[in-house]
Amino acid sequence: MTEDTDSVVAEDPITGEEIELPADVEIGEIVDNPVTGAELEVVSLDPLTLEEAPELEEDWGE
Amino acid sequence: MNVGILYSRIRKDEKLLLTELRERDHDVEKIDVRKLRLGVSTPNERFDGLDLVVDRCLATSRSLYATRFCESYGVPVVNSHETASICADKVQNSLALEEAGVPTPATTVAFTKEAALEAIEAFGYPCVLKPVVGSWGRLMAKIDSRDAAEAILEHKATLGHYEHKVFYVQEFVEKPGRDIRVVATDGEPVAAMVRSSDHWITNAAKGAETDVFELDAELEELVSRASDAVGGGLLGIDLMESDGGYTVHEVNHTVEFKALDSAVDVDVAAAVVDWLERTAEPDSVEVSA
Numbered sequence: 001m002t003e004d005t006d007s008v009v010a011e012d013p014i015t016g017e018e019i020e021l022p023a024d025v026e027i028g029e030i031v032d033n034p035v036t037g038a039e040l041e042v043v044s045l046d047p048l049t050l051e052e053a054p055e056l057e058e059d060w061g062e
Numbered sequence: 063m064n065v066g067i068l069y070s071r072i073r074k075d076e077k078l079l080l081t082e083l084r085e086r087d088h089d090v091e092k093i094d095v096r097k098l099r100l101g102v103s104t105p106n107e108r109f110d111g112l113d114l115v116v117d118r119c120l121a122t123s124r125s126l127y128a129t130r131f132c133e134s135y136g137v138p139v140v141n142s143h144e145t146a147s148i149c150a151d152k153v154q155n156s157l158a159l160e161e162a163g164v165p166t167p168a169t170t171v172a173f174t175k176e177a178a179l180e181a182i183e184a185f186g187y188p189c190v191l192k193p194v195v196g197s198w199g200r201l202m203a204k205i206d207s208r209d210a211a212e213a214i215l216e217h218k219a220t221l222g223h224y225e226h227k228v229f230y231v232q233e234f235v236e237k238p239g240r241d242i243r244v245v246a247t248d249g250e251p252v253a254a255m256v257r258s259s260d261h262w263i264t265n266a267a268k269g270a271e272t273d274v275f276e277l278d279a280e281l282e283e284l285v286s287r288a289s290d291a292v293g294g295g296l297l298g299i300d301l302m303e304s305d306g307g308y309t310v311h312e313v314n315h316t317v318e319f320k321a322l323d324s325a326v327d328v329d330v331a332a333a334v335v336d337w338l339e340r341t342a343e344p345d346s347v348e349v350s351a
Protein backbone atom coordinates (compact mmCIF):
# COMPACT_ATOMS: atom_id res chain seq x y z
CA MET A 1 0.00 0.00 0.00
CA THR A 2 1.35 3.42 -0.95
CA GLU A 3 1.87 5.86 1.88
CA ASP A 4 1.37 9.46 0.93
CA THR A 5 0.75 12.44 3.18
CA ASP A 6 -2.90 12.76 2.20
CA SER A 7 -4.00 9.39 3.37
CA VAL A 8 -4.22 7.28 6.47
CA VAL A 9 -4.87 3.59 6.94
CA ALA A 10 -7.39 1.80 9.08
CA GLU A 11 -8.51 -1.76 9.51
CA ASP A 12 -11.79 -2.80 7.95
CA PRO A 13 -13.63 -4.49 10.87
CA ILE A 14 -15.38 -6.87 8.49
CA THR A 15 -12.51 -8.15 6.37
CA GLY A 16 -9.62 -7.40 8.70
CA GLU A 17 -7.76 -5.85 5.76
CA GLU A 18 -6.21 -2.41 5.85
CA ILE A 19 -7.86 0.27 3.78
CA GLU A 20 -6.59 3.68 2.80
CA LEU A 21 -8.63 6.74 3.74
CA PRO A 22 -8.24 10.47 3.12
CA ALA A 23 -6.30 12.16 5.92
CA ASP A 24 -9.19 14.50 6.70
CA VAL A 25 -11.67 11.79 7.71
CA GLU A 26 -13.68 12.69 10.75
CA ILE A 27 -15.84 11.12 13.41
CA GLY A 28 -19.16 9.97 12.05
CA GLU A 29 -17.94 9.90 8.47
CA ILE A 30 -19.14 7.06 6.30
CA VAL A 31 -16.50 5.52 4.08
CA ASP A 32 -16.77 2.66 1.62
CA ASN A 33 -14.42 -0.27 1.48
CA PRO A 34 -13.07 0.16 -2.07
CA VAL A 35 -13.09 -3.59 -2.67
CA THR A 36 -16.20 -4.90 -0.92
CA GLY A 37 -18.22 -1.68 -1.11
CA ALA A 38 -19.25 -2.14 2.53
CA GLU A 39 -20.16 1.04 4.36
CA LEU A 40 -17.99 1.75 7.38
CA GLU A 41 -18.26 4.46 9.99
CA VAL A 42 -15.33 6.29 11.53
CA VAL A 43 -15.87 5.91 15.28
CA SER A 44 -12.52 7.10 16.58
CA LEU A 45 -9.60 9.10 15.18
CA ASP A 46 -6.86 8.20 17.59
CA PRO A 47 -6.46 5.36 16.92
CA LEU A 48 -8.35 5.48 13.64
CA THR A 49 -11.13 2.97 14.10
CA LEU A 50 -13.89 1.85 11.78
CA GLU A 51 -17.11 0.03 12.54
CA GLU A 52 -19.69 -1.49 10.27
CA ALA A 53 -22.13 1.35 9.48
CA PRO A 54 -25.70 0.95 10.74
CA GLU A 55 -28.10 -0.64 8.31
CA LEU A 56 -30.50 1.47 6.33
CA GLU A 57 -33.86 2.00 8.00
CA GLU A 58 -37.19 2.63 6.45
CA ASP A 59 -37.63 6.23 7.60
CA TRP A 60 -34.22 7.28 6.36
CA GLY A 61 -34.04 9.71 3.53
CA GLU A 62 -34.08 13.28 2.43
CA MET B 63 -21.17 32.05 13.77
CA ASN B 64 -21.52 29.07 16.03
CA VAL B 65 -23.32 26.33 14.10
CA GLY B 66 -24.56 23.02 15.38
CA ILE B 67 -24.97 20.17 12.93
CA LEU B 68 -27.40 17.46 13.95
CA TYR B 69 -26.32 14.27 12.23
CA SER B 70 -25.97 10.55 12.46
CA ARG B 71 -23.85 10.03 9.36
CA ILE B 72 -21.33 12.33 7.80
CA ARG B 73 -21.96 11.60 4.14
CA LYS B 74 -20.46 13.51 1.25
CA ASP B 75 -23.23 16.11 1.63
CA GLU B 76 -22.41 16.82 5.28
CA LYS B 77 -18.68 16.74 4.53
CA LEU B 78 -19.09 19.42 1.86
CA LEU B 79 -21.08 21.53 4.29
CA LEU B 80 -18.65 21.06 7.19
CA THR B 81 -15.66 21.85 5.00
CA GLU B 82 -17.24 25.04 3.72
CA LEU B 83 -18.23 26.17 7.23
CA ARG B 84 -14.74 25.49 8.58
CA GLU B 85 -13.05 27.23 5.67
CA ARG B 86 -15.03 30.33 6.56
CA ASP B 87 -13.86 30.06 10.18
CA HIS B 88 -17.25 29.31 11.63
CA ASP B 89 -17.33 27.28 14.82
CA VAL B 90 -18.93 23.96 14.11
CA GLU B 91 -20.44 21.77 16.79
CA LYS B 92 -21.15 18.29 15.48
CA ILE B 93 -24.02 16.78 17.39
CA ASP B 94 -24.50 13.05 16.89
CA VAL B 95 -28.22 12.52 17.49
CA ARG B 96 -27.64 8.89 18.39
CA LYS B 97 -25.88 10.05 21.56
CA LEU B 98 -28.29 12.81 22.52
CA ARG B 99 -30.52 12.83 25.55
CA LEU B 100 -33.14 15.51 25.19
CA GLY B 101 -34.68 16.68 28.44
CA VAL B 102 -38.08 18.22 28.25
CA SER B 103 -37.47 20.66 31.10
CA THR B 104 -33.68 20.95 31.06
CA PRO B 105 -32.16 21.89 27.71
CA ASN B 106 -29.31 19.66 26.64
CA GLU B 107 -26.13 21.71 27.11
CA ARG B 108 -24.80 20.74 23.71
CA PHE B 109 -27.10 23.45 22.37
CA ASP B 110 -25.74 26.23 24.60
CA GLY B 111 -24.45 29.22 22.69
CA LEU B 112 -25.37 28.00 19.23
CA ASP B 113 -26.47 30.68 16.78
CA LEU B 114 -28.06 28.17 14.50
CA VAL B 115 -28.61 24.44 14.29
CA VAL B 116 -28.71 22.66 10.94
CA ASP B 117 -30.78 19.49 10.96
CA ARG B 118 -29.08 16.82 8.88
CA CYS B 119 -30.76 13.86 10.57
CA LEU B 120 -31.13 10.95 8.22
CA ALA B 121 -34.00 9.38 10.11
CA THR B 122 -37.24 11.26 9.70
CA SER B 123 -38.44 10.39 13.20
CA ARG B 124 -35.30 11.87 14.75
CA SER B 125 -35.46 14.94 12.57
CA LEU B 126 -38.99 15.69 13.68
CA TYR B 127 -38.26 15.41 17.40
CA ALA B 128 -34.84 17.01 17.31
CA THR B 129 -36.11 20.12 15.51
CA ARG B 130 -38.98 20.35 17.96
CA PHE B 131 -36.55 20.21 20.90
CA CYS B 132 -34.36 22.90 19.36
CA GLU B 133 -37.32 25.18 19.10
CA SER B 134 -38.34 24.40 22.66
CA TYR B 135 -34.79 25.21 23.84
CA GLY B 136 -34.99 28.51 21.97
CA VAL B 137 -32.24 27.62 19.49
CA PRO B 138 -32.89 28.64 15.87
CA VAL B 139 -32.99 25.54 13.70
CA VAL B 140 -33.10 24.98 9.95
CA ASN B 141 -35.26 23.62 8.71
CA SER B 142 -38.00 24.47 11.15
CA HIS B 143 -40.02 21.76 12.82
CA GLU B 144 -43.03 22.93 10.85
CA THR B 145 -41.24 22.51 7.54
CA ALA B 146 -39.90 19.13 8.63
CA SER B 147 -43.30 17.88 9.66
CA ILE B 148 -44.87 18.86 6.35
CA CYS B 149 -42.05 17.49 4.21
CA ALA B 150 -41.59 14.29 6.21
CA ASP B 151 -45.03 13.06 5.28
CA LYS B 152 -46.21 12.77 1.69
CA VAL B 153 -49.83 13.38 2.66
CA GLN B 154 -48.99 16.63 4.44
CA ASN B 155 -46.70 17.56 1.57
CA SER B 156 -49.43 17.11 -1.03
CA LEU B 157 -52.01 18.96 1.03
CA ALA B 158 -49.68 21.91 1.61
CA LEU B 159 -48.86 22.17 -2.10
CA GLU B 160 -52.50 21.88 -3.12
CA GLU B 161 -53.63 24.43 -0.55
CA ALA B 162 -51.03 26.88 -1.81
CA GLY B 163 -52.27 26.43 -5.37
CA VAL B 164 -49.03 24.77 -6.49
CA PRO B 165 -49.70 22.23 -9.25
CA THR B 166 -49.21 18.75 -7.80
CA PRO B 167 -50.26 15.31 -9.06
CA ALA B 168 -53.83 14.24 -8.26
CA THR B 169 -53.65 12.16 -5.09
CA THR B 170 -56.10 10.20 -2.97
CA VAL B 171 -55.53 8.82 0.51
CA ALA B 172 -57.38 5.78 1.88
CA PHE B 173 -57.13 3.84 5.14
CA THR B 174 -58.18 0.35 4.14
CA LYS B 175 -57.18 -1.83 1.25
CA GLU B 176 -60.77 -1.90 0.03
CA ALA B 177 -61.00 1.88 -0.12
CA ALA B 178 -57.52 2.04 -1.65
CA LEU B 179 -58.56 -0.37 -4.38
CA GLU B 180 -61.50 1.87 -5.19
CA ALA B 181 -59.15 4.86 -5.35
CA ILE B 182 -56.84 2.94 -7.66
CA GLU B 183 -59.69 1.87 -9.94
CA ALA B 184 -60.88 5.46 -10.06
CA PHE B 185 -57.47 6.64 -11.26
CA GLY B 186 -57.23 3.78 -13.75
CA TYR B 187 -54.00 2.08 -14.78
CA PRO B 188 -51.19 2.75 -14.43
CA CYS B 189 -51.24 4.66 -11.18
CA VAL B 190 -48.78 5.00 -8.33
CA LEU B 191 -48.80 3.88 -4.70
CA LYS B 192 -46.25 5.45 -2.36
CA PRO B 193 -45.38 5.05 1.30
CA VAL B 194 -46.25 8.24 3.20
CA VAL B 195 -42.84 8.24 4.90
CA GLY B 196 -39.75 7.25 3.00
CA SER B 197 -37.39 8.44 0.37
CA TRP B 198 -34.93 7.60 -2.40
CA GLY B 199 -37.72 6.03 -4.44
CA ARG B 200 -38.04 3.09 -2.08
CA LEU B 201 -41.19 0.97 -1.76
CA MET B 202 -43.03 2.81 -4.48
CA ALA B 203 -45.26 0.85 -6.81
CA LYS B 204 -46.47 1.57 -10.31
CA ILE B 205 -49.68 -0.37 -10.58
CA ASP B 206 -50.56 -1.67 -14.03
CA SER B 207 -53.56 -3.86 -13.32
CA ARG B 208 -56.21 -4.74 -10.79
CA ASP B 209 -54.44 -8.02 -10.07
CA ALA B 210 -51.26 -6.16 -9.19
CA ALA B 211 -53.23 -3.65 -7.10
CA GLU B 212 -54.84 -6.39 -5.03
CA ALA B 213 -51.53 -8.14 -4.42
CA ILE B 214 -49.66 -4.99 -3.40
CA LEU B 215 -52.44 -3.80 -1.11
CA GLU B 216 -52.66 -7.20 0.53
CA HIS B 217 -48.92 -7.24 1.13
CA LYS B 218 -48.88 -3.75 2.55
CA ALA B 219 -51.86 -4.38 4.81
CA THR B 220 -50.45 -7.66 6.08
CA LEU B 221 -46.73 -7.11 6.26
CA GLY B 222 -46.34 -3.39 6.68
CA HIS B 223 -45.76 -1.12 9.60
CA TYR B 224 -48.93 0.80 10.54
CA GLU B 225 -47.88 3.68 8.31
CA HIS B 226 -48.28 1.35 5.34
CA LYS B 227 -51.96 1.15 6.15
CA VAL B 228 -52.24 4.73 5.03
CA PHE B 229 -52.53 4.27 1.28
CA TYR B 230 -51.28 7.15 -0.82
CA VAL B 231 -52.53 6.70 -4.37
CA GLN B 232 -51.46 9.03 -7.14
CA GLU B 233 -52.09 9.55 -10.82
CA PHE B 234 -49.23 8.34 -13.00
CA VAL B 235 -47.63 11.36 -14.62
CA GLU B 236 -46.38 10.70 -18.17
CA LYS B 237 -43.09 12.46 -17.76
CA PRO B 238 -40.39 12.53 -20.42
CA GLY B 239 -38.11 9.92 -18.79
CA ARG B 240 -36.82 12.40 -16.28
CA ASP B 241 -37.74 14.67 -13.43
CA ILE B 242 -36.27 17.89 -12.07
CA ARG B 243 -34.64 18.52 -8.71
CA VAL B 244 -34.18 22.09 -7.56
CA VAL B 245 -32.30 22.98 -4.40
CA ALA B 246 -33.54 26.27 -3.03
CA THR B 247 -32.95 28.41 0.04
CA ASP B 248 -36.12 30.13 1.19
CA GLY B 249 -37.53 29.80 -2.29
CA GLU B 250 -34.49 31.11 -4.11
CA PRO B 251 -33.06 28.46 -6.44
CA VAL B 252 -29.42 27.52 -5.83
CA ALA B 253 -29.20 25.13 -8.78
CA ALA B 254 -31.23 22.51 -10.58
CA MET B 255 -30.67 19.24 -12.36
CA VAL B 256 -32.63 16.73 -14.38
CA ARG B 257 -32.51 13.10 -13.38
CA SER B 258 -33.00 10.75 -16.30
CA SER B 259 -33.59 7.03 -16.27
CA ASP B 260 -35.20 4.26 -18.29
CA HIS B 261 -36.95 3.34 -15.07
CA TRP B 262 -40.05 5.29 -14.09
CA ILE B 263 -38.39 6.09 -10.74
CA THR B 264 -35.69 8.66 -11.45
CA ASN B 265 -34.07 9.31 -8.06
CA ALA B 266 -30.33 9.96 -8.17
CA ALA B 267 -30.11 7.44 -5.30
CA LYS B 268 -31.52 4.87 -7.73
CA GLY B 269 -28.75 5.56 -10.21
CA ALA B 270 -30.48 8.02 -12.53
CA GLU B 271 -28.21 10.09 -14.76
CA THR B 272 -27.98 13.70 -13.74
CA ASP B 273 -27.46 16.79 -15.81
CA VAL B 274 -27.60 20.52 -15.21
CA PHE B 275 -30.96 22.20 -15.81
CA GLU B 276 -31.53 25.89 -16.41
CA LEU B 277 -34.60 27.25 -14.68
CA ASP B 278 -36.94 29.58 -16.52
CA ALA B 279 -38.96 32.34 -14.87
CA GLU B 280 -42.06 30.14 -14.61
CA LEU B 281 -40.15 27.47 -12.77
CA GLU B 282 -38.45 29.96 -10.47
CA GLU B 283 -41.82 31.28 -9.46
CA LEU B 284 -43.13 27.77 -8.88
CA VAL B 285 -40.12 26.88 -6.73
CA SER B 286 -40.68 29.94 -4.61
CA ARG B 287 -44.35 29.09 -4.10
CA ALA B 288 -43.58 25.44 -3.32
CA SER B 289 -41.04 26.58 -0.75
CA ASP B 290 -43.49 28.97 0.89
CA ALA B 291 -46.11 26.23 0.93
CA VAL B 292 -44.01 24.11 3.29
CA GLY B 293 -42.69 26.99 5.42
CA GLY B 294 -39.41 27.71 3.57
CA GLY B 295 -35.87 26.69 4.42
CA LEU B 296 -33.19 24.70 2.64
CA LEU B 297 -35.24 22.47 0.41
CA GLY B 298 -35.12 20.00 -2.44
CA ILE B 299 -38.08 20.55 -4.72
CA ASP B 300 -39.00 17.66 -7.04
CA LEU B 301 -40.97 18.41 -10.18
CA MET B 302 -42.10 16.59 -13.27
CA GLU B 303 -42.86 17.92 -16.71
CA SER B 304 -46.28 16.85 -17.88
CA ASP B 305 -48.65 17.77 -20.70
CA GLY B 306 -50.30 20.29 -18.43
CA GLY B 307 -47.01 21.96 -17.44
CA TYR B 308 -44.88 21.47 -14.38
CA THR B 309 -46.18 19.52 -11.43
CA VAL B 310 -44.45 19.42 -8.03
CA HIS B 311 -44.60 15.93 -6.54
CA GLU B 312 -42.72 16.60 -3.32
CA VAL B 313 -40.51 18.91 -1.32
CA ASN B 314 -37.64 17.41 0.72
CA HIS B 315 -36.48 18.98 3.97
CA THR B 316 -33.09 17.35 4.62
CA VAL B 317 -32.02 17.67 1.04
CA GLU B 318 -28.99 15.86 -0.30
CA PHE B 319 -26.90 17.87 -2.69
CA LYS B 320 -23.84 15.82 -3.59
CA ALA B 321 -25.43 14.68 -6.88
CA LEU B 322 -26.45 18.25 -7.69
CA ASP B 323 -23.06 19.60 -6.72
CA SER B 324 -21.36 17.30 -9.23
CA ALA B 325 -23.95 17.95 -11.95
CA VAL B 326 -23.71 21.74 -11.95
CA ASP B 327 -21.02 24.44 -11.91
CA VAL B 328 -22.52 26.15 -8.87
CA ASP B 329 -20.78 25.45 -5.56
CA VAL B 330 -23.89 24.22 -3.77
CA ALA B 331 -22.32 23.96 -0.31
CA ALA B 332 -21.04 27.55 -0.60
CA ALA B 333 -24.50 28.79 -1.56
CA VAL B 334 -26.00 26.90 1.36
CA VAL B 335 -23.49 28.39 3.79
CA ASP B 336 -24.16 31.88 2.37
CA TRP B 337 -27.78 31.30 3.23
CA LEU B 338 -26.96 29.92 6.71
CA GLU B 339 -24.95 33.08 7.38
CA ARG B 340 -27.85 35.26 6.28
CA THR B 341 -30.24 33.20 8.38
CA ALA B 342 -28.15 33.38 11.55
CA GLU B 343 -27.33 37.07 11.16
CA PRO B 344 -30.47 38.72 12.56
CA ASP B 345 -29.89 37.12 15.95
CA SER B 346 -26.15 36.95 16.22
CA VAL B 347 -22.99 38.91 15.80
CA GLU B 348 -20.51 37.42 13.34
CA VAL B 349 -17.60 35.99 15.34
CA SER B 350 -14.73 34.21 13.77
CA ALA B 351 -12.92 31.38 15.47
Ligand SMILES: Nc1ncnc2c1ncn2[C@@H]1O[C@H](COP(=O)(O)OP(=O)(O)O)[C@@H](O)[C@H]1O
Pocket residue numbers: 167190192196197198199200232233234235236237240241262263264265300311312
Ligand atom coordinates in the same frame (compact mmCIF):
# COMPACT_ATOMS: atom_id res chain seq x y z
N1 LIG C 1 -47.02 10.21 -9.94
C1 LIG C 1 -45.90 9.88 -10.56
N2 LIG C 1 -45.87 9.60 -11.88
C2 LIG C 1 -44.72 9.25 -12.51
N3 LIG C 1 -43.53 9.18 -11.90
C3 LIG C 1 -43.48 9.45 -10.58
C4 LIG C 1 -44.65 9.82 -9.85
N4 LIG C 1 -44.31 10.05 -8.58
C5 LIG C 1 -42.99 9.84 -8.49
N5 LIG C 1 -42.47 9.48 -9.68
C6 LIG C 1 -41.05 9.15 -9.93
O1 LIG C 1 -40.55 8.52 -8.78
C7 LIG C 1 -39.52 9.30 -8.17
C8 LIG C 1 -39.62 9.27 -6.65
O2 LIG C 1 -40.84 9.82 -6.24
P1 LIG C 1 -40.98 10.79 -5.00
O3 LIG C 1 -42.42 11.10 -4.82
O4 LIG C 1 -40.06 11.94 -5.20
O5 LIG C 1 -40.52 9.86 -3.79
P2 LIG C 1 -39.17 9.83 -2.93
O6 LIG C 1 -39.51 10.53 -1.67
O7 LIG C 1 -38.90 8.38 -2.70
O8 LIG C 1 -38.10 10.54 -3.71
C9 LIG C 1 -39.69 10.69 -8.76
O9 LIG C 1 -38.50 11.37 -8.75
C10 LIG C 1 -40.22 10.38 -10.15
O10 LIG C 1 -39.17 10.04 -11.04
Ligand SMILES: [Mg+2]
Pocket residue numbers: 198199265300312
Ligand atom coordinates in the same frame (compact mmCIF):
# COMPACT_ATOMS: atom_id res chain seq x y z
MG1 LIG D 1 -38.18 12.55 -4.42
